[in-house]
Amino acid sequence: MTPTFRNFLTALPAAALAAVLSLGAATATAQPQQGQQQSMDVSDDQLEQFVEAVTEVQSVQQEYASEIQSTQEAAEAQALRQEAQEKMVGAVEDAGLSVTEYNQISQQLQSDPALADRLESLQRN
Numbered sequence: 001m002t003p004t005f006r007n008f009l010t011a012l013p014a015a016a017l018a019a020v021l022s023l024g025a026a027t028a029t030a031q032p033q034q035g036q037q038q039s040m041d042v043s044d045d046q047l048e049q050f051v052e053a054v055t056e057v058q059s060v061q062q063e064y065a066s067e068i069q070s071t072q073e074a075a076e077a078q079a080l081r082q083e084a085q086e087k088m089v090g091a092v093e094d095a096g097l098s099v100t101e102y103n104q105i106s107q108q109l110q111s112d113p114a115l116a117d118r119l120e121s122l123q124r125n
Contacts, residue, residue: 039108039112040101040104040105040108042105042108042115042118044118044122045096046097046101046105047105047115047118047119047122048122049095049096049097050095050097050102050105050106050109050119051119051122051123052095052096053091053092053094053095053097053102054106056088056091056092056094056095057088057091057092059091060084060087060088060091061084061088063084064080064081064083064084064087067080068080068081068084
C-alpha cells in the first residue's frame with residue numbers, strides 16, 4: 001500500500017469511485033435524507049472493509065477500462081459498464097459494506113481529516 005491512504009484515495013481513478021457512487025443513486029432515492037447526512041460514525045472494522053472494497057473496485061475498474069474504451073459499439077460498451085458496475089457492487093458487498101456505507105465513508109474520508117488519519121493509522125498497524 002502507498003505510504004498514505006489519503007494519497008491512495010487521491011490516486012484512485014475517479015471512474016472507479018464514480019461508478020460505485022452512481023450505484024448509490026437508487027439507494028439515495030429510497031432514503032431521501034441520505035444526501036443530507038453530514039457524517040457517520042465509522043468503526044475501525046468498517047475502515048478495514050472500506051480498504052478491501054476500494055482495492056477490489058479499483059481492480060474491477062482497471063480490468064474493464066481498456067475493454068470499454070476499445071469497443072466501437074455503444075450497446076456493447078454499455079453492457080460492459082453494467083457488468084463492471086455489478087462486479088463493483090459485489091466487491092463492496094463482499095467486503096461487508098453496503099453501497100450506501102461505502103459511498104458515505106468515501107465522501108467522509110475526503111472531507112474529514114481525522115477519519116483519514118485514523119485510516120492511515122490502521123494501515124500502518
